[in-house]
Amino acid sequence: MLKLYSYWRSSCSHRVRIGLNLKGLEYEYKAVNLVKGEQFSPDFLKINPIGYVPALVDGDFVVSDSFAILMYLEEKYPQPPLLPSDLKRKAINYQAANIVSSSIQPLQNLAVVKYIEEKAGADERDIWAKTHIGKGFAALEKLLKDYAGKYATGDEVFLADLYLAPQLYAAVNRFNLDMTQFPLLLRLHEAYSKLPAFQNAAPEKQPDAPSS
Amino acid sequence: MLKLYSYWRSSCSYRVRIGLNLKGLEYEYKAVDLLKGEQFSPEFLKINPIGYVPALVDGDFVVSDSFAILMYLEEKYPQHPLLPSDLKRKAINYQAANLVSSSIQPFQNLTGVKYIEEKVGADEGDVWTKTHIEKGFVALEKLLKDYAGEYATGDEVFLADLFLAPQLYAAINVINLDMTQFPLLLRLHEAYSKLPAFQNAVPEKQPDAPSS
Numbered sequence: 001m002l003k004l005y006s007y008w009r010s011s012c013s014h015r016v017r018i019g020l021n022l023k024g025l026e027y028e029y030k031a032v033n034l035v036k037g038e039q040f041s042p043d044f045l046k047i048n049p050i051g052y053v054p055a056l057v058d059g060d061f062v063v064s065d066s067f068a069i070l071m072y073l074e075e076k077y078p079q080p081p082l083l084p085s086d087l088k089r090k091a092i093n094y095q096a097a098n099i100v101s102s103s104i105q106p107l108q109n110l111a112v113v114k115y116i117e118e119k120a121g122a123d124e125r126d127i128w129a130k131t132h133i134g135k136g137f138a139a140l141e142k143l144l145k146d147y148a149g150k151y152a153t154g155d156e157v158f159l160a161d162l163y164l165a166p167q168l169y170a171a172v173n174r175f176n177l178d179m180t181q182f183p184l185l186l187r188l189h190e191a192y193s194k195l196p197a198f199q200n201a202a203p204e205k206q207p208d209a210p211s212s
Numbered sequence: 213m214l215k216l217y218s219y220w221r222s223s224c225s226y227r228v229r230i231g232l233n234l235k236g237l238e239y240e241y242k243a244v245d246l247l248k249g250e251q252f253s254p255e256f257l258k259i260n261p262i263g264y265v266p267a268l269v270d271g272d273f274v275v276s277d278s279f280a281i282l283m284y285l286e287e288k289y290p291q292h293p294l295l296p297s298d299l300k301r302k303a304i305n306y307q308a309a310n311l312v313s314s315s316i317q318p319f320q321n322l323t324g325v326k327y328i329e330e331k332v333g334a335d336e337g338d339v340w341t342k343t344h345i346e347k348g349f350v351a352l353e354k355l356l357k358d359y360a361g362e363y364a365t366g367d368e369v370f371l372a373d374l375f376l377a378p379q380l381y382a383a384i385n386v387i388n389l390d391m392t393q394f395p396l397l398l399r400l401h402e403a404y405s406k407l408p409a410f411q412n413a414v415p416e417k418q419p420d421a422p423s424s
Contacts, residue, residue, distance in 0.1 A: 050351040061300055065314075068306035075299055087287055088273055094280035099262075101310065102277075106318045119332045128327070139262040 002027040003057040005048065007034045008206035011105050012066040013054040014166035017201035019070045022157065023077050031208035034110055067101065070162065082159045089154065092147050096140060096160035100167045104136035108170065126175065133171050137182045140164070148184055151191060165192045169202065214239040215269040217260065219246045220418035223317050224278040225266040226378035229413035231282045234292045234369065239268075243420035246322065279313060282374065294371045301366065304359050308372035311348055311355065312379045319344035320382065338387075345383050349394045352376070360396055363403060377404045381414065 004020065004027045006013035020027055032038045032053045039051045048055040048062050055064040056072070063072050074082050083090050106112065108129040117125040144160070147153045152160040168189040171177040179186045192198040203209055216232065216239045218225035232239055244250045244265045251263045260267040260274050267276040268284070275284050286294050295302050318324065320341040329337040356372070359365045364372040380401040383389040391398045404410040415421055 049354045052351065061303075063300075063303045063307065065307040065310045067310050068303045071306050072299065072303045075302075087284065088275075090287075091273075091275045091280045091284045094283050095275065095277040098277045098279050098313070102313045102318050106314050107324065116331075119336070124331055128331075139264065142261045 003030055004028070005030045005032050005044065005053055005055040005057070006206065006208075007032050007053055008203045008209040010034060010053055011109070011166040011170055012101075014169070014201055014203060015066045015162045016054045016056065016069050017206075018162045018165060018198055019073055019082060021197035021200050022080060022082070022162075023073060025073070025077060029207050031206075033208065067097065070159065082162065084153065084156070084158055089147065089158075092143065092153050093159040095143060096152060097163040099136050099139055099143070100163040103139070104133055104167055107132040108175070129175050130177055133167070133175065133177055136167075137171070137177075137185055141182055141184050144184060148188070152188055157195070157197075161188070161192065161198075164188055165198050165201075168192070215242055216240070217242045217244050217256065217265055217267040217269070218418065218420075219244055219265055220415045220421040222246060222265055223321075223378040223382055224313075226381070226413055226415065227278045227374045228266045228268065228281050229418075230374045230377060230410055231285055231294060233409035233412050234294070234374075235285060235289050236291065237285070237289060241419050243418075245420065279309065282371065294374065296365065296368070296370055301359065301370075304355065304365050305371040307355060308352060308364060309375040311351055312375040315351070316345055316348035316379055320387070341387060342389060345379075345387065345389060348379075349383070349389075349397055353394055353396050356396060360400070364400055369407070369409075373400070373404065373410075376400055377410050377413075380404070 002020070002025060004013070004016060006017065006029060008031070032044055034053060038044060039053050045051055047057065048064055050064060052064040054066060054069060055062055056069045063069050070082060083093055113125050113129060116128045144152055149155040151157050152164055164185070168185060172179065172189060179189075199205070214232070214237060216225070216228060218229065218241060220243070244256055246265060250256060251265050257263055259269065260276055262276060264276040266278060266281060267274055268281045270288075275281050282294060295305055325337045325341060328340045356364055361367040363369050364376055376397070380397060384391060384401060411417070
């Protein structure tokens with residue numbers, strides 16, 4: 001059975017959980033507590049020497065990085081597809097995914113946010129996170145304007161949605177970002193709340209979420 | 213003819229330039245001076261409303277984000293494939309590419325470093341950059357250990373190499389990172405210096421590079 005090393009609140013783990021759910025793939029959930037530094041434990045490093053979460057174990061093969069995992073799953077378990085066949089629409093999906101994974105998420109992840117808080121204070125941390133999320137969201141509103149339908153790039157769920165949903169979750173629930181200037185993204189956030197594959201992947205529903 | 217909006221020193225533009233060269237694709241070089249903020253000019257925003265560089269224009273289609281551009285080129289111009297057919301080796305390429313594009317490059321680009329210098333201190337910018345590069349390079353050494361050959365993931369050039377070459381260029385030539393703990397990466401850097409497709413893409417050879 002597939003094993004997923006995941007942290008309940010990890011945006012990157014959240015993306016993969018959605019993908020596994022969409023493809024109807026069962027997996028064993030293995031919690032790695034990032035706040036406690038469990039990604040540096042000898043047990044985890046033995047499985048994944050680079051210490052990154054999420055990590056997927058498929059037999060004797062370990063793959064980490066949410067994008068690499070999703071592309072691996074996409075090729076090995078092609079149904080339903082995470083990418084449209086149309087070349088341009090596919091490109092828009094890759095762009096949206098990378099805006100999140102390179103321009104937004106790294107700048108608001110746990111380690112970075114802690115660093116900013118240590119060096120510049122809690123208020124600065126929030127300004128930093130909101131600034132980067134806001135810039136990325138402004139870009140996404142423009143990028144998706146001519147492509148969005150029910151979901152980010154049309155009327156079917158594709159890769160962009162797997163990246164947007166966790167980022168929107170973080171922006172809305174963790175950072176309390178004012179979403180009024182991002183009407184398309186807000187609409188998508190609401191659409192995702194109606195999809196079981198997305199809802200079952202939500203942080204608070206994971207085995208390692210705190211029980212309150 | 214393809215048009216590439218690029219900045220000579222942009223790591224992300226550099227990746228795409230290598231890809232175009234490998235595939236033998238001619239293109240018109242359109243310089244966008246990021247230091248002068250030309251990515252925010254009305255002319256550029258008319259072409260690419262999200263204002264990101266690099267951007268590729270293919271007829272009436274504009275695609276930005278280095279990864280999305282490379283995947284678009286990969287599908288439209290399959291000569292000199294950028295990805296191996298083996299599923300596991302392909303996954304390693306995606307992982308390495310994302311390690312650079314999500315865990316390293318976002319932390320050494322201009323905007324982030326300037327912000328850190330403003331809010332935390334002038335020296336902190338360098339520390340910030342070096343810390344993230346080193347963490348990423350440690351991970352890359354481990355990731356590629358069992359896969360590298362003449363190049364990052366074997367004896368042929370693939371996607372990982374397109375992401376590594378610009379990052380190594382920046383680390384060695386711009387940041388003067390001590391590479392002694394990264395023997396594999398140093399060896400790859402030297403291998404890239406012998407390949408015309410890579411050398412013709414280097415910053416100082418671009419039309420908008422300063423002429424000294």
